[in-house]
Amino acid sequence: MSIMDSNTKKTRLPSPLDDDLSNDKEHYGRIRVGKDYQVPVPTFSPPTESAQGLPDMALQVWCPTDKLSDVKLSNYLLAAKEKFGYKEEQSLGMLLWHQHSLKDAITDLANFMPCPDEWTMKDKILFEQAFQFHGKNFYGIRTMLPEKKIAQLVKYYYMWKKTRNSKSLIDKYQTRKKMKAMKNGEDSLDIDEDMSDSELPNEKKWKPGCQQKAPVPSTRHNESQGEGFCSNCHIHCSNCYSTPKGKMCASCQMHFKRTGTLRPTMANDVNTLSVLKLRKNPPKGMYLNHDDLSLLSINAQANAVLSNLSREVVSCKHTIQLNKQLISALLEQQSKLGSSIGKYRADPVAKTPTISTNWNSAEMSFAVHGIHKYGKNFKAIAEVMETKTETHIKHFYNKYKNYYNLDTLLTENDPGNCIMDTGDGKS
Amino acid sequence: MAQSVHSKKRVCYYYDSDIGNYYYGQGHPMKPHRIRMTHNLLLNYGLYRKMEIYRPHKATAEEMTKFHSDEYIKFLRSIRPDNMSEYNKQMQRFNVGEDCPVFDGLYEFCQLSAGGSVAAAVKLNKQASEICINWGGGLHHAKKSEASGFCYVNDIVLGILELLKYHQRVLYIDVDVHHGDGVEEAFYTTDRVMTVSFHKYGEYFPGTGDLRDIGAGKGKYYAVNIPLRDGMDDESYESIFVPIISKVMETFQPSAVVLQCGADSLTGDRLGCFNLTVRGHGKCVEFVKRYNLPFLMVGGGGYTIRNVSRCWTYETSVALGSEIANELPYNDYFEYFGPDFKLHISPSNMANQNTPEYLEKIKTRLFENLRMLPHAPGVQVQAIPEDGIRDDSGGEDEDKESPDERNPQSARDKRIVPDNEFSDSEDEGPPGSNRKDHRNFKGAAGTTPNRKRPRLDPKTGMTTDGTLLDAKQGSGPPDVEMKEDKDDKSGGASGVEKKEVPVTTV
Numbered sequence: 001m002s003i004m005d006s007n008t009k010k011t012r013l014p015s016p017l018d019d020d021l022s023n024d025k026e027h028y029g030r031i032r033v034g035k036d037y038q039v040p041v042p043t044f045s046p047p048t049e050s051a052q053g054l055p056d057m058a059l060q061v062w063c064p065t066d067k068l069s070d071v072k073l074s075n076y077l078l079a080a081k082e083k084f085g086y087k088e089e090q091s092l093g094m095l096l097w098h099q100h101s102l103k104d105a106i107t108d109l110a111n112f113m114p115c116p117d118e119w120t121m122k123d124k125i126l127f128e129q130a131f132q133f134h135g136k137n138f139y140g141i142r143t144m145l146p147e148k149k150i151a152q153l154v155k156y157y158y159m160w161k162k163t164r165n166s167k168s169l170i171d172k173y174q175t176r177k178k179m180k181a182m183k184n185g186e187d188s189l190d191i192d193e194d195m196s197d198s199e200l201p202n203e204k205k206w207k208p209g210c211q212q213k214a215p216v217p218s219t220r221h222n223e224s225q226g227e228g229f230c231s232n233c234h235i236h237c238s239n240c241y242s243t244p245k246g247k248m249c250a251s252c253q254m255h256f257k258r259t260g261t262l263r264p265t266m267a268n269d270v271n272t273l274s275v276l277k278l279r280k281n282p283p284k285g286m287y288l289n290h291d292d293l294s295l296l297s298i299n300a301q302a303n304a305v306l307s308n309l310s311r312e313v314v315s316c317k318h319t320i321q322l323n324k325q326l327i328s329a330l331l332e333q334q335s336k337l338g339s340s341i342g343k344y345r346a347d348p349v350a351k352t353p354t355i356s357t358n359w360n361s362a363e364m365s366f367a368v369h370g371i372h373k374y375g376k377n378f379k380a381i382a383e384v385m386e387t388k389t390e391t392h393i394k395h396f397y398n399k400y401k402n403y404y405n406l407d408t409l410l411t412e413n414d415p416g417n418c419i420m421d422t423g424d425g426k427s
Numbered sequence: 428m429a430q431s432v433h434s435k436k437r438v439c440y441y442y443d444s445d446i447g448n449y450y451y452g453q454g455h456p457m458k459p460h461r462i463r464m465t466h467n468l469l470l471n472y473g474l475y476r477k478m479e480i481y482r483p484h485k486a487t488a489e490e491m492t493k494f495h496s497d498e499y500i501k502f503l504r505s506i507r508p509d510n511m512s513e514y515n516k517q518m519q520r521f522n523v524g525e526d527c528p529v530f531d532g533l534y535e536f537c538q539l540s541a542g543g544s545v546a547a548a549v550k551l552n553k554q555a556s557e558i559c560i561n562w563g564g565g566l567h568h569a570k571k572s573e574a575s576g577f578c579y580v581n582d583i584v585l586g587i588l589e590l591l592k593y594h595q596r597v598l599y600i601d602v603d604v605h606h607g608d609g610v611e612e613a614f615y616t617t618d619r620v621m622t623v624s625f626h627k628y629g630e631y632f633p634g635t636g637d638l639r640d641i642g643a644g645k646g647k648y649y650a651v652n653i654p655l656r657d658g659m660d661d662e663s664y665e666s667i668f669v670p671i672i673s674k675v676m677e678t679f680q681p682s683a684v685v686l687q688c689g690a691d692s693l694t695g696d697r698l699g700c701f702n703l704t705v706r707g708h709g710k711c712v713e714f715v716k717r718y719n720l721p722f723l724m725v726g727g728g729g730y731t732i733r734n735v736s737r738c739w740t741y742e743t744s745v746a747l748g749s750e751i752a753n754e755l756p757y758n759d760y761f762e763y764f765g766p767d768f769k770l771h772i773s774p775s776n777m778a779n780q781n782t783p784e785y786l787e788k789i790k791t792r793l794f795e796n797l798r799m800l801p802h803a804p805g806v807q808v809q810a811i812p813e814d815g816i817r818d819d820s821g822g823e824d825e826d827k828e829s830p831d832e833r834n835p836q837s838a839r840d841k842r843i844v845p846d847n848e849f850s851d852s853e854d855e856g857p858p859g860s861n862r863k864d865h866r867n868f869k870g871a872a873g874t875t876p877n878r879k880r881p882r883l884d885p886k887t888g889m890t891t892d893g894t895l896l897d898a899k900q901g902s903g904p905p906d907v908e909m910k911e912d913k914d915d916k917s918g919g920a921s922g923v924e925k926k927e928v929p930v931t932t933v
Contacts, residue, residue, distance in 0.1 A: 031612045031635055031650070033643050037571055039494045039584060039613045041620070047554065047593040054553050057546040058441060058481035073476065088470055089444075089480075136453040138531075139508065150531040151448035158447070158460050162762035318757040321768075325752035 062092045065100045076102055084109050119156060121303070123148070127156060230290065232262050238291050249290050355387055359396065363387060367396050372409045435748050436716075439550050440478045441543035441561040442466050449536040452528045456697050456730040457577040459536065462562050464736035464760050469743055471756040477747055479556070483546045483563075485538035486585070490545060494584045494613060496572040503579055504534050520572075527574035537580035540564050544582035544725055548589035551683060551721040558722045558746045562739050565687045565727030567607040568633060576605060576633055577728075583687060584613045586723055587620055590683045594721070595619065598681035600672065601626070602711050603689020603727045604699040606636030606652070610687075616644040621651065621679045625668065625692075627700055628654030638789060641796055648799045651675065653789060656780035657700040659692070661707030663779060667786045668711055671793060676718055678800045684720050686712065688742055689727030690735040694774045697730035702774045705738045712742045722746075733763045737770055 031037075068076075073095075080091035086109065094112075098104035119127075126145055134140030138153045145153065231246035241253040248256060255263035296302045359367075363385065370381035370393070378393040385393070397406060447463025469475050491500050502517050511518070511529050518524045530536075540563045547559035567583055568576035583599065587610070590597045599614070601607035601624040614620035626636050642650035653667060691699035693708055716722060724746060729735030744751045753770050755761070761768070 031608065031615050031640055031643075033615060036496075037612050038616050039571065039588065041614075041617045042588055042592050044595050044619070045592065047552065051552050051554070051593055054549050056481070057542070057549050058483045060479065061482055062476065062478075062480040064477050064479065088475065092476060092480075138450060150450065151445065154448045154450045154460070158463075159759065162760065314757070317761070321754060321757040321761075324754040325756065328752060328754050 062096050067100050068102065072102065080109055355389060357392065367393060368404050371397060371406050375410055436557040438478045438747050439481060439547065439556040439559045441481050441483045441547050443482050443539045446539050446563045449530065449532050451530055455528065458732050461729060461732035461735040464732060465562055465739040467758045467760055468736055468740040471758040472740065472751050474743055474747060477749060481546060483539060483543040486541035486545055490585065491541055491580055493588055494571060494581060499572040503537060522573045522575055527577060527579060540566060541580045541582040541585050544586035545589055547723050548586040551590060551723060552593045558724065560724045560743060560746060562726040565689060565725035567601060567603060567687050567727060568609045570609050570612060575609065578609065581609045583610050583685060583725060587685055591619060594683040596679060596681045598675065598679060598684045599623065600684065600715065601687040602692055603687055604692040604701050605632055605728055607687060608633045608635045611650050614646065615642055615650060616646040618645050618649050621649045621675060623651040623675055625653045625655060638792060648796050651793060658777045658779040659701040659703060659781055660774055660779050661704055663781050663786060664703055664707055665710055667790060669714060670790060672714060674794060674797050678797050681720060684715055685723045686715050687725050687727045688712065688739065690729030690738040693734050693738055694772065695731055695734060702777050702779065704774050705741050705771050708738050709741045709745050712745045716746060734772060737772065741770060
């Protein structure tokens with residue numbers, strides 16, 4: 001019995017065995033026989049009522065019910081989540097506890113506070129630092145976060161792992177810088193070794209540091225009089241003030257009013273073309289608004305604002321995926337319908353009478369057959385053919401009379417033998 | 428195969444929210460987190476609310492020692508990362524350290540995984556559910572006194588032991604890319620559990636699972652190994668899975684099935700080397716489900732965790748019989764599923780080293796072995812529900828029982844699995860026919876290649892029901908090598924002795 005390292009498992013060469021099954025190669029693994037290896041098998045007793053009374057050995061936390069409609073259930077879950085922050089499992093557990101009585105469950109929701117596995121900003125930063133230092137050695141990380149259990153660390157790690165790039169600007173900035181050093185120029189997508197498969201494709205390079213934000217071509221552009229870009233710090237703001245030095249945002253205008261000079265910004269010399277080139281656009285769809293920024297910096301509850309926003313983002317993503325599911329379901333339905341309609345359509349499609357003067361070969365042979373069958377009853381032929389009028393057929397007859405020897409066909413024709421045949425012209 | 432009509436089943440799902448928090452160690456491919464990812468997907472697909480959800484108890488040491496040795500469990504209970512140095516010798520003995528590292532919460536992890544499978548088995552015994560799922564289980568390498576291949580406690584063996592209390596015969600199927608050696612070894616000498624394992628064989632962990640390993644003693648022919656090569660794709664897999672399982676069902680006639688759904692047989696697995704898609708993998712579940720037997724589904728391997736959770740989510744939906752969209756719903760771990768964020772995966776272009784001829788050869792070989800099985804073993808034996816007093820020595824009383832007393836058993840079986848039908852087996856009677864009718868085709872010689880075969884007594888080399896055969900049927904020697912089945916009534920005790928004596932030395 002070989003004990004293999006996980007790596008050796010992977011790197012083992014494919015089987016060298018040939019296809020001969022009966023080769024007398026030595027087994028290199030053996031199932032051992034003996035009382036040290038086999039298990040004594042319990043005696044069988046026929047299932048009786050006693051089996052029904054066996055303990056469950058597990059705690060039931062949810063059981064589906066016919067009593068509630070899907071819509072009602074979803075509404076309940078949504079309410080529990082938005083009002084009290086319950087997770088779906090928790091709310092369903094509550095519902096089961098109240099024997100699927102929605103009313104009781106809703107009233108009871110307020111009595112409990114789902115205890116969130118809260119990570120403070122400080123913890124998060126500490127974790128990030130510890131992770132940089134120790135990697136995935138959670139014992140090591142724990143020395144820096146002693147009040148957390150390993151289990152909590154592992155749980156947080158998996159949550160954080162894939163989202164860290166969108167959360168940690170510093171991280172992002174560093175990878176950008178690395179990338180830039182590697183490939184000079186080119187506006188390429190960033191590929192982080194960890195995020196290679198989840199990077200949003202529309203995330204373009206941009207530099208942190210809001211002072212250098214370039215004017216954003218947004219729809220709000222110059223909509224109202226007061227709105228526009230500050231000529232000093234180049235940030236979009238909803239209220240611009242005209243000054244002798246041009247439009248300015250509230251902060252710059254205040255500074256100008258007080259000191260009579262332009263507020264010093266990092267982007268003082270933006271007017272030169274070279275600097276303009278350096279400016280990077282923020283990610284597509286991201287609008288930096290001066291007012292929002294100032295609100296964030298003033299508001300003591302900035303974190304709450306942010307977390308509200310991120311919750312909103314998550315619910316938007318939920319909706320996006322739901323819509324995608326809906327779309328693909330509809331598409332599937334459509335293609336199904338399309339194929340099933342096709343069966344019925346086969347005839348009608350062929351019959352859609354689009355009368356044209358051009359003769360194709362099928363029509364021509366059809367007409368010949370028609371003449372063979374119906375003689376000079378051009379009207380009948382036209383009715384059967386549908387794509388030609390009576391006069392068309394007449395013309396055809398006159399034109400090809402000699403070529404197809406139509407007159408001989410006419411003489412062959414036995415009027416008593418006119419089977420209504422809608423033949424396809426090839427028979 | 429006829430297209431399955433998804434039937435709605437009562438599904439119970441076992442999950443403990445702590446299970447994702449155990450961490451084998453840096454760089455270790457086994458990640459219990461995949462179970463939480465699966466759970467989160469199920470939740471967001473809206474499948475959670477369609478099942479009965481249970482939080483399993485933590486299996487006690489007493490429960491675990493029903494299979495494992497006391498010392499081994501005691502060791503698992505006491506070892507921790509901070510006291511490892513005191514256990515050097517035992518660690519070596521129990522093979523804990525390298526593949527199976529000591530990590531924080533190791534014992535609890537084993538308790539949860541085993542607790543889920545045992546609770547699920549009990550649920551099935553109570554007939555309170557048709558399908559039970561424990562993705563935290565499926566640790567099929569663990570041996571009686573030895574950890575192996577990332578497995579410490581064999582929850583499958585514990586679950587099967589539980590099922591055996593109320594089920595005469597239990598079928599175990601293993602679709603992990605690795606051989607299910609722990610389970611096979613545990614039941615190597617019993618005829619009440621048939622283990623069927625489909626796995627990569629040849630220079631591959633754990634090294635066992637040769638086609639010629641068929642069981643020993645009384646359990647001879649009750650271990651079925653399907654050794655496969657790299658690159659198995661959906662089509663080839665189905666071409667071998669379906670006929671073999673059909674034949675096994677037909678000949679072994681289990682009253683409960685355990686399916687180990689190891690997801691390392693999927694394409695692109697970190698350790699595996701097959702090329703199955705989620706759909707192909709799920710077909711195994713679909714196929715087994717159609718037999719309408721009490722059905723326990725457990726997890727197992729699977730080391731590319733995004734695909735593992737895709738696969739098990741899909742298989743849960745198959746068990747539930749409710750279709751789910753290919754677009755993944757948004758979930759806590761959504762970013763893991765990029766760049767396509769779809770449920771289904773495409774196979775790679777790797778070469779399939781399993782030629783149709785190779786698979787055909789294996790199939791023929793295994794069919795020959797399966798033909799050696801007595802039809803529906805032990806049916807006649809157990810038919811004593813009236814007195815209920817039984818000999819503890821297991822199947823020994825088989826000898827005493829007369830096959831004529833089969834009737835009560837069949838009747839009882841009918842009650843257990845009322846809708847037991849083998850609609851996919853060509854050899855079977857009309858749909859809806861149950862176990863009961865096997866007596867009919869058994870009697871009608873020539874309708875089926877499966878014949879009642881005398882079996883060996885492990886000690887004497889005698890057929891267990893040899894006398895019976897002599898008295899009732901007047902048997903001739905069965906031909907071990909024969910391909911085409913001859914007469915049912917041929918095959919005698921003397922002939923069996925002569926042919927099969929070497930086996931008894933195993």
